[in-house]
Amino acid sequence: MSDHAVRTVLSGMSYTECPRWHQGRLWFVDFYLHQVYSVAEDGSDLRVEADVPAQPSGLGWLPGGDLLVVSMKDAKILRRTGDGSLVEHADLARHVAGLPNDMVVDGQGRAYVGNFGFDLMSGDDIETAPLLRVDPDGSVTKVADDLWFPNGSVITDDGLLLVDETFGNRVSAFDIAADGSLGPRMDWAKFGELPTARDLATAVPQGVVVPDGCGLDAEGCLWIADASHGRVVRVREGGEILDEVRPGTGVFACMLGGSDGTTLFMSCAPDFDEHARSAAREAQIKSVTVSVPRAGRP
Template sequence: MTERAVHSVISGMSYTECPRWHEGRLWFADFYTDAIYSVTEAGEDLRTEVEVPAQPSGLGWLPDGRLVFVSMKDRKVMRRESDGSVVVHADVTDAVTGHPNDMVVDGEGRCWLGNFGFDLMGGADVETASLLRIDPDGSVTEVAHDLWFPNGSVVTGDGGTLIVDETFGNRISAFTIQSDGRLGERRDWARFGDLPTSRVVAEAVPQAVLAPDGCCLDAEGCLWVADAVGGRVCRVAEGGEILEEIMPGSGVFACMLGGSDGRTLFLSCAPDFDEHARSAAREAEIRAVRVDVPHAGLP
């Protein structure tokens, strides 16, 4: 474990997710205050960017600069127009089996969207899920299936590879993005352990060696990965070697490289991911730590 100084950027939130560095500010969703916010690198000038009554999650920007974001509980991807109005970009109700969650938007304006696959907060058994591609015109296509809670995702800088965390699968998967938007066969980008032997959440979670949640890519081709059950963020090389581990003193569920030089690692921290506990409290923070290698790829 590397000793690095971790400091608080913003506090008093419910459960922050999907941090993104965009145009000199850190953007993030806060699940249970139903909004997307932005703040400076120093934690100043907190702005409510858009209210999302059905719970925000993944977010990104189309090539023309319009914001797109997940509205989890009504199973839609929304779009904020240049005049500030909010419209439905895609309705994914018929294409998901759980809440849509994190997504990455690539340089072509395609949204790559995962979903829970089952009712996590309601205590249902684990079920695998599909990965969706949402084209700029809002059309929805299933591009991969049988993923164990597809979660944080990145697109490499050349636009040719999609990397997807599978939180319940002890693995990170990679797909070649073909010229027509189809994905090649799934392959292991990193594997930390076996697939769970039980689909009961309380039995599957302890089998996680590393439960990859949110992630981001650096300029050496490594991923910073939040471990949803381990209270740590890890720098992982392709193949699965953990090169560095940082313990921020809390649960950590997402991360993003940004700041003026791309070397500030922002961490979405909270005591746990339990919906009932987090929605009733304001104990979440975004913390930050300086690292050596800058950001690369998308988001």
């Protein structure tokens, strides 16, 4: 494993998620400050890009440049128009049993969106969940089912959708058809077996890797935030861990970016507990330099 020097990009946040490199800046959300931000690579020039009172999550951009953002607690996707206002892009409420969370948007403007499937913060038992596709006109279609907390997702340059299943010990892959439909689920990386029980106290410790947010590199490997083990791991197809970074705290999302694509940004916090994080300003964005640049979407 490489010896990475970890740098602090930004401090004093509540709980950052969904980092994206876009137009020369790092974009991200803060769940409990209810805002979308962007910041320069070195942590300067922090800007508020949108206010999302019902808790922002996944980010993406339509081909024309409009920003899409998941609004978790009212189960919507919002679109930021050219004048900066937010309008409803899609209503997901009839299609999800838990909060919608991360997403990835393809080159045609189709958003693939995961959701919790159950009430995580109340400690309910795990229920599997569907993956949704939201087309540019806002229509919603279920494109996969029975996923164990579909979370961080990427689309490879050759059109494969990779989806982290946070409680499933795996990253799943789907071929994307021309019409946006998905082929059968395949194991892209398998770290262990599915949980033997659905209660969190049993299931979470069985996670060899608990994959949360992720980003793709130009060698086809995924950098994955391991939400239970305080690390980010670089994984090749099949599940072999090639490298890891331990930023010294919990880490729940990551993305490659920077001027040459080799800065790995990490969303860090002591834990993911809603009550603890919303009451504190302990979250940080940290970074390291890696050797292989970014690829794919987002």
